[in-house]
Amino acid sequence: MFNVINTTTGEIVCTYNDGATAGQFVAMRNAEFSGAMLATRYRIVRQAAAVVSDEWKAREMTRFADGIYRTVPWYNEDWNNQDHFCHVSNEDSEKIAYTANAEDGAADKQTRTRPGRYLEQHYGNVLSQDEIRNWCARFTLENNKPKLLWANTADDIERVYTSGPNSCMSKSPGEYDSPCHPVRTYGSGDFAAAYMLGSDGGVSARVIVAPGRKVFSPRIYGDYERLRPLLIEAGYTCGNDEEDWDGLKLLRIPHRHTFVAPYFDHPMSCVRDGGDHLIVDAGGDIDCHETTGLANDGLICASCECRCNETYTVAGEEWCEDCMNESSTYCHNCRYHYHNDDIAGTDRHDNAYCNDCACDMSVCENCGHLHEYTVETLENETWCERCAERHLAQTECGTYAQNPHNCECETCNVQKELEV
Numbered sequence: 001m002f003n004v005i006n007t008t009t010g011e012i013v014c015t016y017n018d019g020a021t022a023g024q025f026v027a028m029r030n031a032e033f034s035g036a037m038l039a040t041r042y043r044i045v046r047q048a049a050a051v052v053s054d055e056w057k058a059r060e061m062t063r064f065a066d067g068i069y070r071t072v073p074w075y076n077e078d079w080n081n082q083d084h085f086c087h088v089s090n091e092d093s094e095k096i097a098y099t100a101n102a103e104d105g106a107a108d109k110q111t112r113t114r115p116g117r118y119l120e121q122h123y124g125n126v127l128s129q130d131e132i133r134n135w136c137a138r139f140t141l142e143n144n145k146p147k148l149l150w151a152n153t154a155d156d157i158e159r160v161y162t163s164g165p166n167s168c169m170s171k172s173p174g175e176y177d178s179p180c181h182p183v184r185t186y187g188s189g190d191f192a193a194a195y196m197l198g199s200d201g202g203v204s205a206r207v208i209v210a211p212g213r214k215v216f217s218p219r220i221y222g223d224y225e226r227l228r229p230l231l232i233e234a235g236y237t238c239g240n241d242e243e244d245w246d247g248l249k250l251l252r253i254p255h256r257h258t259f260v261a262p263y264f265d266h267p268m269s270c271v272r273d274g275g276d277h278l279i280v281d282a283g284g285d286i287d288c289h290e291t292t293g294l295a296n297d298g299l300i301c302a303s304c305e306c307r308c309n310e311t312y313t314v315a316g317e318e319w320c321e322d323c324m325n326e327s328s329t330y331c332h333n334c335r336y337h338y339h340n341d342d343i344a345g346t347d348r349h350d351n352a353y354c355n356d357c358a359c360d361m362s363v364c365e366n367c368g369h370l371h372e373y374t375v376e377t378l379e380n381e382t383w384c385e386r387c388a389e390r391h392l393a394q395t396e397c398g399t400y401a402q403n404p405h406n407c408e409c410e411t412c413n414v415q416k417e418l419e420v
Contacts, residue, residue, distance in 0.1 A: 148194060
């Protein structure tokens with residue numbers, strides 16, 4: 001309480017509950033006195049606080065002993081202010097109640113608030129945000145423990161995903177390119193969706209799990225702080241490694257030269273076609289990182305018509321890496337890949353040329369390589385100039401020949417007669 005005192009008479013003029021209001025009043029009146037050339041002045045005197053007995057603390061302690069108060073998870077922590085007598089609220093088990101000060105204690109008045117707000121306000125200087133979230137999660141599990149629920153069938157898994165929380169796989173079926181919701185492929189029996197409900201009855205958290213291996217995906221959607229402890233309590237561990245998921249089956253639903261598939265969170269990435277099912281396989285050739293509802297949409301090799309993770313252009317078509325390496329050749333001149341049948345040959349440096357780029361070149365009958373400069377021999381063979389100079393003789397008429405004496409031209413016949 002704040003008393004306004006007349007400095008001349010010592011009389012208490014008025015009393016206010018807060019100093020700010022009292023200060024405004026005093027400033028206004030003193031200004032008026034000064035303007036009227038009066039000597040009167042007011043000032044503020046704070047009333048001495050009444051001495052409060054500590055007897056109320058014994059009352060609060062007794063309530064814990066009698067079970068009227070339930071302790072909070074941090075009750076025995078060194079940083080906990082024991083004079084707050086913080087406990088689970090008897091009116092609302094989702095909140096805590098505490099004694100803010102001695103005056104409230106004497107008046108048997110408790111302040112009710114949410115655990116996170118209380119911890120942030122009073123211990124934000126000693127607790128990190130992660131620690132505060134963990135204490136809140138423990139408070140919830142101990143006092144309002146949600147029920148861990150399971151969706152095992154394709155219908156139930158789809159229902160959980162489309163009921164929240166929001167993600168790329170939580171949209172309605174009609175928003176995907178697949179003929180059905182992609183998460184239905186989890187309904188093979190090897191997977192399930194673990195989830196819990198919020199206060200509004202909707203799905204507040206979910207995660208994909210493998211019940212047979214007791215692992216859950218590292219990516220939990222929604223209320224992570226509450227769902228994760230429930231999974232651990234149920235005997236599950238976090239599946240951080242590819243080996244935790246490899247070998248698990250998904251429903252096999254073909255569509256558009258590929259398969260219906262959900263978007264995989266790490267560490268799952270790929271599958272292989274097992275015939276009856278798709279099999280999770282880190283080394284598989286079917287990638288599941290699309291949000292369209294389909295795996296490897298459009299990645300089909302034009303040569304072998306198989307699915308692949310990556311394609312390469314060969315003569316204007318998209319081929320897989322194996323087909324490109326086995327059935328195509330790179331043209332040294334135009335720098336494109338072509339089917340082996342469309343390659344004219346190689347030069348003496350083993351550089352290949354496509355038919356178009358080799359239109360002004362010919363293959364040497366001797367060395368087998370393409371050459372731009374060639375000669376026609378007497379035997380009607382095409383030889384490169386290099387091979388001709390090294391291995392052939394020339395007739396009297398200047399023609400390269402394996403046997404120059406076979407030339408029957410006039411020039412060569414005259415020479416033959418002279419030699420006789």
